[in-house]
Amino acid sequence: MSASERSVLEGEAPRAGRGEATRARAAVKPTAPVRGPDDIITLKHGAGGRAMRRLIEETLAAGFTDAAVDGIGLAAMDDGAAIRLGDRWLVVTTDSHVIHPVFFPGGDIGRLAIAGTVNDLAMMGATEVLGLTSAVIIEEGFRREELERIQTSMLETCREAGVRVLTGDTKVMGRGELDGIVLNTTGVALADAVVPDAGLGPGDRLVLTGTIADHGIALMAARRGFDFAGDLRSDVAPLNALIRVALAAVAGGVTAMKDPTRGGVASALHEMAQKSRVGILIEEPKVPLRPEVRAAAEMLGLDPFQIANEGKALLGVRSAAAEAIVAALRAHPLGRAAAIVGVCTSERIGQVVVDTGIGRRLLAESEGEPLPRIC
Amino acid sequence: MTPEVAVAGETTDLRFRDPARARGLARALERLCAEIGRERVSVMHVCGSHEQAIAKFGLRTVLPRRLDVIMGPGCPVCVTDLPEVDEAIVLAEDGVVIATYGDMLRVPGTTRSLAEVQADGGRVEVVYSAAQAVELARDTTDQVVFFASGFETTAVATAAVILDGPPPNLSVLSAHKYIPPVMEIVAEMPGTRVEGYLAAGHAATITGWGIFERFVERHGIPVVVAGFEPLDILAGLVELVELIRDGKREVLNAYPRCVTRDGNRNAQAQLWRVFRATGGRWRGIAHVPNGNLRLRDEFAHVDARRRFAIDVRRLWTQAPPTLAQLCICGDIMAGIRSPKDCALFGRACVPESPVGACMVSSEGTCRIWHQYGGHPDLRSLSPHDSDRLP
Structure with a gap:
């Protein structure tokens, strides 16, 4: 259930440049009605945390029950839907992408749009993609050259993932009516078995396919013009080939999957723990984290667990299969840093405990966009 | 101007995060508490960064059960009072650009927060430093108000910007707080159980640890100045509990790699040239005499409270701040x-x-x-x- 990349890190994304967006805002007449805190949509409602989940449950998903769905429908709030087709599953997912800046270290909105949808399919266990759709909404004044670069990037990412765009739609809107460009991609794929978010059981191990927080920190640095030492790059990548390897390593070995995008690993873990009715214990020293990303996060007062990833997966695996699956992941170029990072418990149901190596803490679920703190 | 951010150095220095040494310090704490023999030993820290580190590294789970480390009024953002937030909101509603630290966005005013004003079209920009607020003002002809929060450490940075001659369209709405007076308040609360204080190392780099000597004299409670890595905090607690066990009333500097007795005199001079301490409410705590830092008259021209007629009462018509x-x-x-x-x-x-x-x-x-x-x-x-x- 993802909708927008905009608030991947923090609410001010669209205004970070302080350029046109700010000027456009100047025309907005400030109003001061007295309202309850949730009467208007704020950026926290799109940040992948609790506020967003509640909004969707209370409004957008309200009234849609899965009673008549043979498979996984909207109410499950999974990465996508799955409909039974004979003895296989048709998996469908859709994702809209807005990101600032459109081109960022390690990728661009085109790569993100393809990888994001391919990954949502893969997280359901559907790695054989039948095709994608691509809908584009462009702001008047957008440069054709940039559109071409985005198209090239989409094409390259499709090749990398072995997928095709089958159909699309294009709209242009007036200047100031949206921020640059919005891409929506929908994907359909077939799966022999669906891997839900809710499949974790006590004793299952949690596996991360690589380093965390690379995407969000790279974006933050790019938006803010921070000149951090070290190479901060987004990890955006299509994961279907990597997930195929993990699924094939041990039959039935993977019990749950989630890509920790907005809201980061913290949101993904909470969702999996709550849906699966287990507790989760994470060993922080085992969580792959690049030193420069750790340092940048500490400087900004951000928790890497709450920062977005676009090329990583969080897998629940049976304990007996864990080593074999990690070995298979590590043999793939996108999984070299894969590691077992935690275990499911039958205590503290729905909660995530982090062993820091020194002590233990409860991992906070992200509330909304993580904001840098001064205190 | 690109903000240069160094990533090397102490923040990633793993020496101060060594689990084995942490366990050793935890055992020492256990021993000290056993020697004291009482059912409960209560100490207080007065710093958001201490609580952050305690939470982040899970230190509470390695502390002795009978040692109660109380989180004092140490988060300057959290103690920003309703009327202060309301002032920023009124300014934002009137079309002024508000530049402030990220965590100020969610702090509720009487009817709403700056994040909600932003969602409603108000111009609220997140900055990481006072210097960035200056940059923001230079990039525009609109009025920019730096809604400044933080303790004396951060106030020094605000002072530096003000002394530097900021652009004419920049003014400062100070919500800066001064820590020493609130320690007095807590120490004088009837029924308080606090037997010792862990003081914030970064504030002490400015003020020096000497500033706590009078406090110790007056209240007969020991103070230990500590840093922010897990081992800094644990070592600081060991020193503090030792002082409690021995009944010693003194100030100890457990952060000598950064803190001196006199502190940074230049920074102090800057701070007090720009700010004066006045009384004011801290959210949910008390009226704290000398707890708020406000601009001196000499700097009225950069004081948002003087530049703009800020009438927060219009926010109170429907929801009085009771x-x-x-x-x-x-x-x-x-x-x-x-x-x-x-x-x-x-x-x-x-x-x-x-x-x-x-x-x-x-x-x-x-x-x-x-x-x-x-x-x-x-x-x-x-x-x-x-x-x-x-």
């Missing part, structure tokens, strides 16, 4: 009462719309109680489940 007066955060912080004693807790005061400082902060006592139904004890998860990973 809730805050029912808040018992001060007592909760002092360890005198618990969230369940509060009439607002879980009803009018919830994480989504907090009233008091303890609910604003993600590490606040009320927030943690609300989320987990009390302070969870994470020391033991069953051995079967918490088996060390391969």
Whole structure:
């Protein structure tokens, strides 16, 4: 259930440049009605945390029950839907992408749009993609050259993932009516078995396919013009080939999957723990984290667990299969840093405990966009 | 100008995060508490960064059960009072650009927060430093108000910007707070259990540890200045509990690699040239004499409160700020009462719309109680489940 990349890190994304967006805002007449805190949509409602989940449950998903769905429908709030087709599953997912800046270290909105949808399919266990759709909404004044670069990037990412765009739609809107460009991609794929978010059981191990927080920190640095030492790059990548390897390593070995995008690993873990009715214990020293990303996060007062990833997966695996699956992941170029990072418990149901190596803490679920703190 | 951010250095220095040494210090604390022999030993820290580190590294689970480390009024953002937030909101509603630190966005005013004003079209920009607010003002002809929060450490940076001659369209709305007076308040609260204070190392780099000598003299309670790495905090606690055991009333500097007796005299001079200490309310705590830092008359031209006629009363027509007066955060912080004693807790005061400082902060006592139904004890998860990973 993802909708927008905009608030991947923090609410001010669209205004970070302080350029046109700010000027456009100047025309907005400030109003001061007295309202309850949730009467208007704020950026926290799109940040992948609790506020967003509640909004969707209370409004957008309200009234849609899965009673008549043979498979996984909207109410499950999974990465996508799955409909039974004979003895296989048709998996469908859709994702809209807005990101600032459109081109960022390690990728661009085109790569993100393809990888994001391919990954949502893969997280359901559907790695054989039948095709994608691509809908584009462009702001008047957008440069054709940039559109071409985005198209090239989409094409390259499709090749990398072995997928095709089958159909699309294009709209242009007036200047100031949206921020640059919005891409929506929908994907359909077939799966022999669906891997839900809710499949974790006590004793299952949690596996991360690589380093965390690379995407969000790279974006933050790019938006803010921070000149951090070290190479901060987004990890955006299509994961279907990597997930195929993990699924094939041990039959039935993977019990749950989630890509920790907005809201980061913290949101993904909470969702999996709550849906699966287990507790989760994470060993922080085992969580792959690049030193420069750790340092940048500490400087900004951000928790890497709450920062977005676009090329990583969080897998629940049976304990007996864990080593074999990690070995298979590590043999793939996108999984070299894969590691077992935690275990499911039958205590503290729905909660995530982090062993820091020194002590233990409860991992906070992200509330909304993580904001840098001064205190 | 690109803000240069160094990433090397102390923040990633793993020497101060060594688990084995942490366990050694935890054992020392256990021993000291046993020697004291009382059922409970209570100390207080007065710094958001200490609580952050304690929470982040899970230090509470390695502390002796009988050692109570109370989180004092140490988060400057959380103690920013309603009228201060309201002033910024009124300015933003009137079309002024508000530049402020990220965590100020969620702090509730009387009717809403700056984040909500932003969602409604108000111009609220997140900055990481006072210098960035200057840049923001240079990039525009609009009026920019730097809504400045933080203790004396951050106030020094604000002072430097003001002394530097900021652009004419920049002014400062100071919500800066000064820590020493609130320690006096807490020490004088009737029924307080606090037997020692852990003072914030970064503030002390400015003020020097000498500033606490008078406090110790007056209240007969030891103070230890500590840094922010896990081992800094544990070592500081060991020193503090040792002073308590020995009945010594003195100041100890457990952060000598950064803090001196006199502190940074230049920074102090800058701070007091620009700011004066005045009394004011700290959210949910008390009126704190000399607890607020406000601009001196000499700097009236950069004081947003003088530049603009800010009438916050228009926000109060529908929701008078009476809730805050029912808040018992001060007592909760002092360890005198618990969230369940509060009439607002879980009803009018919830994480989504907090009233008091303890609910604003993600590490606040009320927030943690609300989320987990009390302070969870994470020391033991069953051995079967918490088996060390391969």
